[in-house]
Amino acid sequence: MSRPTRAKNTRKPPPKKPSNNQKDPVGVYCRVRPLSTEDGECCIEVISSSTIQLHAPDGLKANRNGEFKETQYSFKKVFGIKTSQIELFEDVAKPLVDDLIHCKNGLLFTYGVTGSGKTFTMTGSPGQGGLLPRSLDMIFNSIGPYQAKRFVFKTDDKNGMEVQSQVDALLDRQKRESQQSVPKTPSSRQRLDPEFADMINPQESCRAEGVDEDSSYSVFVSYIEIYNNYIYDLLEETPIDPIKTKPPQSKILREDQNHNMYVAGCTEVEVKSTEEAFEVFWRGQKKRRIANTQLNRESSRSHSVFIIKLAQAPLDADGDNILQDKDQVNVSQLCLVDLAGSERTNRTQAQGSRLREAGNINQSLMTLRTCIEVLRENQMCGTNKMVPYRDSKVTHLFKNYFDGEGKVRMVVCVNPKADDYEETMLVMRFAEMTQEVEVARPEDRPICGFTAGRRQRNQALKEELSRQLEERGGPINGDQPSIITQLLHSFPPLPSCELVDATDDQTLPRIIQVLEKRYSIRKMMAEEFNKAANKLKAMLQEFDGSLVSKESVIYEQRGKLGQKDNVILSQKVEIDRLEKKSKMLECKIDILQKTTNIYEVDKRSLQQELESKQLKLQRELSDKRRMEARLQGMVSDTKLKWEKECERRVTAKQLEMQNKLWVKDEKLKQLKAIVTESKSECPEREKPQRPSRQKERAALKRSASPSPVPTGLPVRPPHRRSRSAGGEKWVDHRPSSGLELDTLMQPNIPNAIMVSSPSENALSKCDKYVLTHQELASDGEIQTKLIKGEVFKTRSGGQAVQFTDIEMLRQECPIVPSRKRRSSESGPSQEDGYVDRDVENRYSLAMEMRIGSSGGAELPQHELQKRRKPSDR
Known part of the structure; x- marks a missing residue:
């Protein structure tokens, strides 16, 4: 039968990224926390804007005999104790937010010992907003006028975005409102907590430059935590069960079609303002796991990740609607990570669940260090070791950033107090090593090929039409109402048409009068409408004529610009060719220089190796001569020894044969005497x-006395008790061909290893050996012999047996x-x-x-x- 063929993997290969040799190092910044009055001695000193000095406290120097010395560490920038939140944001997070608006990813995480100010740096306090609220404020200040309506962008649950029509968005919005009576994401400052109502002063607001006005944007946020190496969704709405609370369910990591990692099933909330986004963050922050330890009153027990996704899609050629093409949607994300602080259990005295949390936190941070070390070794030494991203959820989630999917920034927070000196020194070493890792610079993503300024042209056209309408027919949306509006407001209402009495002669005339008046007003409105329509047609014709003339001018200018562009393009091509040629020559020079250096190193190494081998050969020759002399002596000694042994064995064999011949002669003499006596009687x-x-x-x-010296093994006296009943370790060798006699008295050896054939493994474990041998006696009965011996080790490491005794067992009927x-x-x-x-x-x-x-x-x-x-x- 033919084996069934397995289905081929239909997974799409990763998209080919454009070759980009430009790399940027990981940006590492250092922020020093102010020293409180109760902390005492300080062990950190800011020397310059990029260097700090770490010196050991006096007590530690005395205990370690001066082992710790003053050490300096350099960073991209150092922020002292007087640095404000806005200064830190402008240097660290603002470039990442600007890249996010321009379709580039970014990763920013805070790292340090517990109690060093990581959460304050990321979140901040009222009036002193941290990196997270300021990033949200900059995003919405930049894309505020260009945001799409809610539910126009929709997640596809596979780390992608889709664009749907206005009607579908309206239906989804109505469906969502019908499902929940109270909205989950309020959009006003009145719904926020008073403590976090004003995180940022209005004077400190900033916006990005170069925002594409011909695109529509939408912001989605999600908030997760990694606790004990499990991922939990902090924005997930779980039904409230008053009887039994349901624990949160952990999430799993998956790869999308572009091989980027994402959290499957994570809640992504669409937000339209800074207040609404921060309200979502604060709602998840209340669910985050924190605890009171001896080092920090509100210590984070998990790594928190706040993900901001910005969906961007271009407008159509007219600039009115969003293109509903999924391939034209660009999704960029910014991950703000607040890592839990590393801590030592001998300082926190953690027990139970706190001890387990601290172990998982330290393990995940150690995995992050290992990944950074392997990346650094691969880049500096040219190796291709596998980076262990999968050993921790933190590194596995962000492995795409280290592979070139965006910029990576790290803020190292340190506490200058003397008690944290050893942990701070480890943090500094890790930060200094991280700066040597380079990440590929992300490429600019292509945008739609429509001409720029479509939204501005539509807005200018509307303003021009309204201006011309105001000049010719009065304002349409001005303060003074038009003639048609005045006539519409002068419409008389219809009177009551109920006839109470047959003699009523007032109701019908009143109705006729009102209808005639309304008819005359309708005719006037129709005339005014026709006049306005004719004016509008004439205006549109004039506008079309002006547009034609302007378009002709524009076409001429475009032709000239096209010629200039062609010249510039040709010059750019020539410049690129020359640059490539110069780079190629530089590469060749570098290759030749490296090859020369390699050859010189190989030459020196080969010379050293040749010298060492010559010395080794001389030593081996001398050792060989000494060995030959020693072996010749051993051969001569062994030859003499074996000659003596052969002579001794020949003599012994001759004596044995003589003894056997003598025994046979005696037996024949006795037999002859017996036969002779029997014949005579x-x-x-x-x-x-x-x-x-x-x-x-x-x-x-007389018959037994003249016996020769026995040549076999000595036999013990028959009255002696067998040694097999002792406590020695025996090897009981019983061949498989033996017969079961079913007798009452059976040879029983305790602590024995039963074998059917002798083996070196069994002999090495015992010191006694017994062989059970059966043979047919002269009377036809079965006779059993127990041949015993002692086991000893040989010089070559093997086992040998020396037989010392024979016991005979016999059965008679x-x-x-x-x-x-x-x-x-x-x-x-x-x-x-x-x-x-x-x-x-x-x-x-x-x-x-x-x-x-x-x-x-x-x-x-x-x-x-x-x-x-x-x-x-």
């Missing part, structure tokens, strides 16, 4: 006399007589073959005795009594 048919007990013992001793008992149990009735049985019994007895004497084991006394013939007893 057989003809007489006499009953053999039983020898005396002393003679039998003497014969047994008492019911079935063996061949050794048949002669005694048959009685004197079986006289035929008596000599043969007697010879057989005596031969087996002699053999067993010989084996027992040679092997070191003797038969017990009761076994000897059983094996004797009845005639010998």
Whole structure:
């Protein structure tokens, strides 16, 4: 069967960005918080507008023996304790807001130790608005006259914007108003909290220059927090349940079709004024998680992100309506991030949930530092390491900004008190490293190809028409009403048409009189309307003629401008060509210079490597000579050793063979003596006399005494108890071919490792070894031998076994007589073959005795009594 084919990924590839070699470093600013009276000693000194000096407090110097020294750190700009909020905004956030209005993204975040003034820098206080309210005020001051009506721009829930018609927008607005009885975003200052009613003085308001007047704008805001590495929507409206409160649901991050990260399902509120936008922010700020710690009375326990999206779409060619083309909609966003402060638990004494919050905050900040370090290493060393954006939600959400989707600015807030010296020093090192990271400069986004000034031309046309109407027919929207309006107001109302009596002769004449008057006024209005229409037609004809003449002049001027533009374009092309050529030559020179430097470095390194290898070769040759001499000595010693060992083994083998030949000769002599005696006694048919007990013992001793030195392993005395019952660690080797005898007495070794074949792993764990061996005895029964030995390590690191003892286990059946008992149990009735049985019994007895004497084991006394013939007893 063929395997099913998987569907191809239909995901769109990322759009090709125009090549831009221009990069800007991350702008890092430093703001010093004023030192309160209770903080005591100061450890920061502002030297210049871009440099601060950090010196250790006296107590820390004494404890660390002068390890900490005075250190200077440089920033793009340093703001001292007397810096106002408006000065900070103009230098840091105003360029980002200007880029936002011109379709460019921006990221601004505050960083520092807890209690260093990050929230005040971002939010501010009444009369001293921070970066966030001033950014909103600048946006609405710039695009206020050019805002589209509510719901004309609509989010598509995929990090994009759509444009819908005025009718659809009106229907959505009516639907929204019907769904909620109370609006969520009031647009008046009376609905704001009195504390935050006036964040910005009117004298400090500012606006952006170069706003495109031929476009319509709309602002959307969203507010999220990252708490314990989970994302929560602070603007989400949850239904109130008086019985059981529902906890907020965390959100997830997703990629849009342009591979930009966004929070899926996040609430985006369309706002139309600064007050309305700040009211939305303050509504989410009330839900943000803050807590009282030993270092800060209102410490932020989460990272907050306030996102401002600006949707911009061009007007049509007439300048009246917005183009309903999604491709022409530009969406730019500005992210204002208030990072939670890093803190040490030994200072805050945090426990429980506060300890967990502090751990997650420090972990996310550490991930941000790691990402900055990897980016810096990739840019400075030319490496291509993967930046760990996904290790934290903060870095994963803003990874597009570090990849070239907008400008990045950071405000480092520091507290000059001596207790925060060590944490402040770490913050300074991170800020100094961040300044070395460069971000690609965003490209200018293309706008619609219509001519500029469409809105102004429409406004000028309306003013000109109204002026000419005022000159010819009176003001249309002036203070004095026109003739048609006067006639309309002089219309007499209709009297009552009810006839009460048949003799009523006043009602009908009154109605006829009023109708005639109304008819005459209608005729006058029609005449005046025709006159005004004729005047308007004549005026329009004259206006068309003037427009034609003006257009002809404009066409001539455009032709001249076109020629000038062509000349300028050709000159620009030539300039670009020359610039490219000069850049190419500069690049070639740089490449050649770098290549030369690389070759010189390689040459020096190769020379050093050659010298080191020559020295190494000489050392190896000398070591080889010494090793050869040592090995020759070892070979000669080993040769002599093995020659002696061979001689010893040959001598031992010769002795063993002689002993075996001697044993066989003795067995043959005894067998010959027994056969000869049996033959001499057989003809007489006499009953053999039983020898005396002393003679039998003497014969047994004579047969067993001349035994050679045993060559096998020594056998322990039979009365000794087996060592297998001890506490040693044994390897119990039982081959798989063994038979189960089902006997009561079984060899049982505690603490033993059962194996079917010996292995080095099992031997390395034990110090004793036993092998169970089964063989067929001479009487047809199964005999079991336990061959025991000791395990020791060899010099090469292996394991070896030295056999030391043999135990024999044997099984006999008492019911079935063996061949050794048949002669005694048959009685004197079986006289035929008596000599043969007697010879057989005596031969087996002699053999067993010989084996027992040679092997070191003797038969017990009761076994000897059983094996004797009845005639010998």
